[in-house]
Amino acid sequence: METANKTSTVAACAQVFRLALRRQFFSRQTIVTAVLLGLTLGITALWAYPMPWNPDPRTSAQLASRILSPLYMGFLLPIICLSYASSAISGERSEQTLVYLLTTNIPRPLVYLAMYAAVLLLTLAVTLGGLAVLCLVPGKIGLEALGVFWTVTTCATVAYVGLFLLFSAGVRRATFLSLAYALMIETLTVNIPGVVNRITVSFYAKSWLYETGKPLDLAPTGAALGLFNPVSAASAQWVLVLASVGFLALGMWLFSRKEYD
Amino acid sequence: MNTETTTTIALAEVRNVSKWFGPVMALNGVSLDIGSGITGLVGPNGAGKTTLLRLLTGQIKPSLGEIDVCGHDAWSAKAKDHIGLCPFGDATWDELSGRQLMRVTAGLRGFTRAEARKRAEAVLETVGMDDRANRPVRTYSKGMRQRIKLGQALIHDPDLLVLDEPLNGVDPVGCEELNDLFRSLAAQGKAVLVSSHILHEMDQLADRILFICQGKLLASGSLAEIRDMLDDHPLKVRISCGSPRRIAPQLLTLESVKSVSIEPPSELLLEVQNPGRFYAEFGEFAAGNDAQVHRLKATDTSTEAVFDYLMERALHPE
Incomplete structure (x- = not known):
């Protein structure tokens, strides 16, 4: 054998990227994600189809406020991100292949x-692809919502992937920690009035959506808006970008x- | 105890290394060099073997002390250029075929696709897996997995090969083939560090032995060197001679002989206290007593016997 x-x-990094991409794509996470996306698509299709008791045509604002904001951004997006990112390193660790x-x-x-690049690419493909399909299922009304949601989805995905991959680098059972975080912090804390909700990624994603999604009437009104106390879209973008960079740097260091x- | 007499250049140097995990001290002030040739790492479960291997391959850092591999800190990426690891566990990327696994492993070392393919084929042939390389790794037997893991360790032609129980699960013919491979790698000037709990494997395989117990290096050197150091270790010697009943009582007069038992029809089993002195005394005795000695053989110079003795001495110093 040649010795030089x-x-x-x-x-070598490209090989790590290809390996991580392949292993994450052909995994249980993809099955879970496909099932969840399929269910959401089914719900969206049922909602979009005019029923006898609700024959009025659906609007973009309704799609955004009833499907995309609560179901997709509030639940599905963090779940998709955590399922891929949290298992990337901890999965290799529990399968004892991290040593290689x-x-x-x-x-x-x-x-x-x-590994981050591989997970991010795959997760972005799934989240943006999923968003596109969800918006296209109801027809033309989805295009306006897609234009508002895709940038926020992209930035939120980058931030979530950074955070959950950091968890994956830090603890063995990162999926449980990430799930607990997603359900307890991102879902519950974001609705707590005051400033405590500002520790969540979803707070900044929502703040951004409320400003850029004005034509879709996404922002709450009156006292509800005061309680949520959103930051400006520009501030939200900065925070999401800085958080993403911070999570990545912290993960690399750890x-x-x-x-x- | 260090009976080092080899003059080979050390590829790996371990200097006063201690490692603890919380309150547990896994290694305690270990210093050793690993040069070219086959070095056996022997010790009971929990002795610190795996910790030492993980330190050498840069998976963990020492709490105290330093480890250099080919002049680089073992934790650094540069050191890992020189290290090939065959870990103890069976796990690898099971969904890949043996051939894909070799190519991926070569890719992880930064080789171009063409070079990775070339090396993969060469290594598959070296470890005797070229005819089964298109099967998924998950269908491999334990012995085949050992071979494919060995291939992963060899793919970048490392200077230091660290093998954790590489013969575990391999059939006897396969063991002999792999031992030949280790010897040929050693003959190329590579350092091959083999951890094993099957001590007699080391008798035939290792040029040097590292005995480790309770996180301490008990002894290092060739088996013969270590054996020679153990002057007070009783050694069993079997003598085949013409008239065992006649010379048995006479042998008891030698100071180095502790006991003699007759094993019919023509053998004596001696327990001697100081092997060096015994051989000198016995030479004189045989020449002067017409002992008609046909054969003389020390029966417990095996790794296992030496290890048992070292363990006994470590656990019960007096």
């Missing part, structure tokens, strides 16, 4: 970065230092 090692760190990544000659932060058993 002509290797490239970029090629940790003993390569790739610097650990780059291993993390390559992964590069942690001793995995």
Whole structure:
């Protein structure tokens, strides 16, 4: 066997990326995600079809306020993100295959970065693809909602993936932690009046939606708006971007230092 | 105890390394060098073998001390260029075929696709898996998994090969093939560190042995070197001679002989206290007493016997 090692760190990272993408795509997470998306699609299709007791045609505002905002942004999006991101590293760890990544000659932060890129690409494909299908099912009314939601979905996905991959790097059973976080913090805390809701990703996603989604009447009115106390869309965008960068940097730092058993 | 006499350049250097996990001290002030050739790492469960292997392969960092591999800190990516690891567990990316796994592993080392393919084929042939490489790894037997994991460790032609129980589950013919492979790698100047709990494997395989127990390195060196150091360790010697009943009482007069038993028809089993002195005394005795010795063989110089003795000494110093 030839002994000269002509290797490239970029090629090695690309292999980590391809491996992580393949393993995440052909996984239980994809089945769970497909089932959840299928259920949501079914609900949306039923809602969009005019019924005898509700024969009025549906509007973009109704689609946004009854389906996309509560069901998709509030529940499905974090679940899809956590199912892929939280299992990426902790899954390799529990299957005892992480050792093969940790003993390569790739610097650990780059291993993390390559896995992040793979998970992010897959998750964005699923979340944006899922959003597009959900918006197209009811017909033309969905196009206006899609125009409002896709940017927020993209930024929220990036932030969620960063956060849940950080959990994955930190703890063995990251899926449970992520699920608890998604249900307790993102779902419940975001509705608590005051400033405590500002620790959640969904607060900034909602704040952004309320401002850019004015034609869809997404923002609550009166006292409800005062209790929620949203920040401006620009502030929300900045926070989501900074949080995403922060989660990624923290994850790379943690992964590069942690001793995995 | 260190009986090191080899002059090979150390590929891995462990200097005063201690490692603890919470209150548990897994390694305690271990220093050793690993040079080219086959080094056996021997110790009971919980001795610290796996911790030492994980430290050497940069999976964990020492709490105290330093570990260098080919001049680089073992934790660094540069050190890992020189290390190939065959871990203890069976786990690998089971959904891939053996051939895909080799290519992916080569890719993870940064080789181009063409080079990865070339290396994958070469390694599959080396580990004897080229004819079964298109099957998914999940269908492999334990022995086949050991071979494919060994292939993963060899794919980048490392200088230091760290093998955690590599013969576990491999059939006897396969064991011999793999041992030949280890020897050929050692002959190429590579350092092969083999951890095993099957001690007699080490008798034939390892050039040097590292005995580890309770997180401490009890001894290192060749088996013979270690054995020679154990002057006070009783050694059993079997003698085949013409008239065992006649010379048995005479042998008891030698200071180094503790006991003699006759094993008909023509053998004596001696327990001697100090092997070095015994061989000198016995030479004189045989020459002067017409002992008609046909054969003399020490019966418990195996790794296992030495290890048992070292363990006994470590656990009960007096």
